[in-house]
Amino acid sequence: ENSEAYPVTIFVDIMPKFVQEGLGYPELMIDEQFLPRYDYSGYSWALFMKGSLIRYVGDYFYSSKLERYNLSDENQFFKHNSWIHYKHNAGEGSTLIVSRPSDRIIDIVAPFSYLFLFFAIIALLLIALVFLFRYDRVFRFTTRNRLQLSMTGFLFLALAVVGYSSVRYILVLNSDKNRQALQEKAHSVLTELEHKLISDVDFDAEMQAYLSSLFIKWSNVFFSDINLYKPDGKLLVSSRPEIFSENLTSRRMDASAYKALALDRKTQFIGEEKIGEYSYLSAWVQFRNADNELLAYLNLPFFARQSELSREVSAFLMTFINIYVFLIVIALLLGLLLSNIISKPLERIREKIAHLSLGSDNEKLVWLREDEIGALVKEYNNKVDELAHSAERLVQTERETAWREMARQVAHEIKNPLTPMKLSVQYLQRAWEDNAPDWDQRLKRFTDTMTEQIDSMAEIATAFSDFAKMPKAQREILDLNDLIRKAVDLFASNPDVAVVLSLQPSPMPVYADSKQLLRVFNNLLKNSYQALDSMPNGEIEIRSWIENESLMVLFTDNGPGISMEVADKIFAPNFTTKSGGMGLGLAMVKNIILNSGGQVWFESGKNKAPHFFLSLPMYLQANR
Numbered sequence: 211e212n213s214e215a216y217p218v219t220i221f222v223d224i225m226p227k228f229v230q231e232g233l234g235y236p237e238l239m240i241d242e243q244f245l246p247r248y249d250y251s252g253y254s255w256a257l258f259m260k261g262s263l264i265r266y267v268g269d270y271f272y273s274s275k276l277e278r279y280n281l282s283d284e285n286q287f288f289k290h291n292s293w294i295h296y297k298h299n300a301g302e303g304s305t306l307i308v309s310r311p312s313d314r315i316i317d318i319v320a321p322f323s324y325l326f327l328f329f330a331i332i333a334l335l336l337i338a339l340v341f342l343f344r345y346d347r348v349f350r351f352t353t354r355n356r357l358q359l360s361m362t363g364f365l366f367l368a369l370a371v372v373g374y375s376s377v378r379y380i381l382v383l384n385s386d387k388n389r390q391a392l393q394e395k396a397h398s399v400l401t402e403l404e405h406k407l408i409s410d411v412d413f414d415a416e417m418q419a420y421l422s423s424l425f426i427k428w429s430n431v432f433f434s435d436i437n438l439y440k441p442d443g444k445l446l447v448s449s450r451p452e453i454f455s456e457n458l459t460s461r462r463m464d465a466s467a468y469k470a471l472a473l474d475r476k477t478q479f480i481g482e483e484k485i486g487e488y489s490y491l492s493a494w495v496q497f498r499n500a501d502n503e504l505l506a507y508l509n510l511p512f513f514a515r516q517s518e519l520s521r522e523v524s525a526f527l528m529t530f531i532n533i534y535v536f537l538i539v540i541a542l543l544l545g546l547l548l549s550n551i552i553s554k555p556l557e558r559i560r561e562k563i564a565h566l567s568l569g570s571d572n573e574k575l576v577w578l579r580e581d582e583i584g585a586l587v588k589e590y591n592n593k594v595d596e597l598a599h600s601a602e603r604l605v606q607t608e609r610e611t612a613w614r615e616m617a618r619q620v621a622h623e624i625k626n627p628l629t630p631m632k633l634s635v636q637y638l639q640r641a642w643e644d645n646a647p648d649w650d651q652r653l654k655r656f657t658d659t660m661t662e663q664i665d666s667m668a669e670i671a672t673a674f675s676d677f678a679k680m681p682k683a684q685r686e687i688l689d690l691n692d693l694i695r696k697a698v699d700l701f702a703s704n705p706d707v708a709v710v711l712s713l714q715p716s717p718m719p720v721y722a723d724s725k726q727l728l729r730v731f732n733n734l735l736k737n738s739y740q741a742l743d744s745m746p747n748g749e750i751e752i753r754s755w756i757e758n759e760s761l762m763v764l765f766t767d768n769g770p771g772i773s774m775e776v777a778d779k780i781f782a783p784n785f786t787t788k789s790g791g792m793g794l795g796l797a798m799v800k801n802i803i804l805n806s807g808g809q810v811w812f813e814s815g816k817n818k819a820p821h822f823f824l825s826l827p828m829y830l831q832a833n834r
Contacts, residue, residue: 425449683723697731741769
């Protein structure tokens with residue numbers, strides 16, 4: 211009760227939780243520690259007291275009554291008018307609702323589009339690097355690949371060019387819009403100022419205070435700071451004097467503005483100014499009285515909301531990139547489809563050209579459209595016709611050449627016996643004229659010689675006749691082993707050569723002409739016997755077996771081999787390795803086997819026994 215009173219000092223430290231954005235120089239006037247940590251610009255919120263709306267902030271229009279949302283008393287999320295809302299009971303009858311727009315499809319797919327674009331650019335860079343340094347080893351571009359790569363490359367190029375141009379256009383358009391808005395504000399403020407200050411003005415302290423209060427009111431109306439400078443460029447009045455008192459900017463006019471208005475006598479000027487790293491537009495106009503005397507310079511700085519511009523550009527780029535990624539995917543699919551459509555006829559033409567051969571029935575292509583591929587198909591069909599005509603001429607030429615060669619060979623073979631026949635006739639005539647005492651013996655030798663030479667000429671004629679006529683095959687079902695045995699029996703009278711048979715135990719059915727096949731086996735056996743003539747211990751081996759539904763026959767002997775130099779000519783007509791004969795036997799063998807649907811070949815070498823292989827299709831019941 212009797213305590214002595216002591217003075218007490220109470221300190222209150224107030225830290226703002228929310229900094230409201232204002233006009234003019236807001237970002238310059240706020241300490242960074244008080245700036246909000248998060249960007250809530252995309253959100254709206256409303257405060258309800260006992261179910262009635264008392265305040266709301268943002269772009270969403272809330273109902274005046276909470277009951278319109280049909281919500282329970284619990285905290286909850288709900289969706290309304292394409293917005294997502296969260297209701298929170300703040301207590302004492304107050305309810306807070308925070309809202310944001312629902313995610314659009316484009317917002318959902320945006321990350322995938324960015325990833326696709328990122329990896330696509332990485333892939334293109336890698337391809338470009340490989341293309342530059344290892345082109346010959348890696349890249350073998352087909353028409354299909356070039357078409358797909360061209361379409362994709364053009365789209366990426368268009369994406370870059372159009373994207374850059376669009377962003378530049380948005381920035382220029384935004385700058386023009388800001389300049390236009392700033393110009394309109396400056397003229398509006400100038401009009402208001404001219405209405406308030408009609409006569410000459412003395413800018414004393416009282417007038418400056420009046421203008422300061424007037425500028426503050428107008429700055430709230432026009433949402434812009436307002437500055438007034440003397441004709442000499444010094445600051446007179448400002449709606450926000452703290453900018454100058456804190457030495458954030460000079461009290462004198464911007465040099466570019468002063469030059470334009472004072473020296474170049476321009477009535478207005480809009481230029482870009484900077485405070486530190488912060489750039490902004492600033493409008494300047496001359497303030498004149500009724501007598502057109504310069505009183506001051508009116509200045510309105512304009513601070514565009516950079517965050518809004520960034521969001522606008524980001525939203526455009528997001529939409530633009532998503533659309534272009536979609537177009538790129540569509541282009542890839544269309545490129546694949548179109549490349550297949552375009553390359554398919556080219557591939558077909560390639561296949562036809564690959565199978566194009568002389569003498570075969572080359573098929574023409576049909577293309578109904580009159581385009582580049584149609585022209586290519588037309589040229590191909592023309593070449594097919596030309597090739598057919600060339601084949602006919604070649605066949606005719608080969609036929610004529612073959613007959614000329616045949617005639618030459620026949621003439622040569624016939625001339626050989628005619629010479630000794632002529633000599634024998636002359637010799638006999640001289641003996642007759644001389645009344646030779648051994649006339650009878652000479653006549654007998656003459657007749658023997660003539661008979662021998664006539665037989666030789668008959669043999670020549672028979673050989674050429676057999677090779678030339680090759681009668682039409684009379685095919686029937688035969689056992690190949692039986693024909694081999696019959697051919698061997700014809701040569702069994704020769705005791706100097708042994709024939710070893712190693713035949714397939716089971717029947718070997720073949721559908722062929724028995725006489726022609728017998729002629730084949732006779733020729734092969736005859737060649738072996740002639741090769742083994744005067745050789746001791748001559749042996750001929752004949753084997754037969756079945757392999758993959760083919761009848762295989764092997765003729766071999768222990769005679770001298772055939773060098774590989776003459777291998778390509780062994781089945782050619784008129785070619786022979788013997789001193790006598792016409793070289794038609796093996797040519798006839800090949801002709802008969804090929805006409806029977808089979809194949810014939812041989813394997814040999816120097817000092818290696820020749821092996822002649824025959825392959826004929828096995829006759830099956832299904833073949834009937």
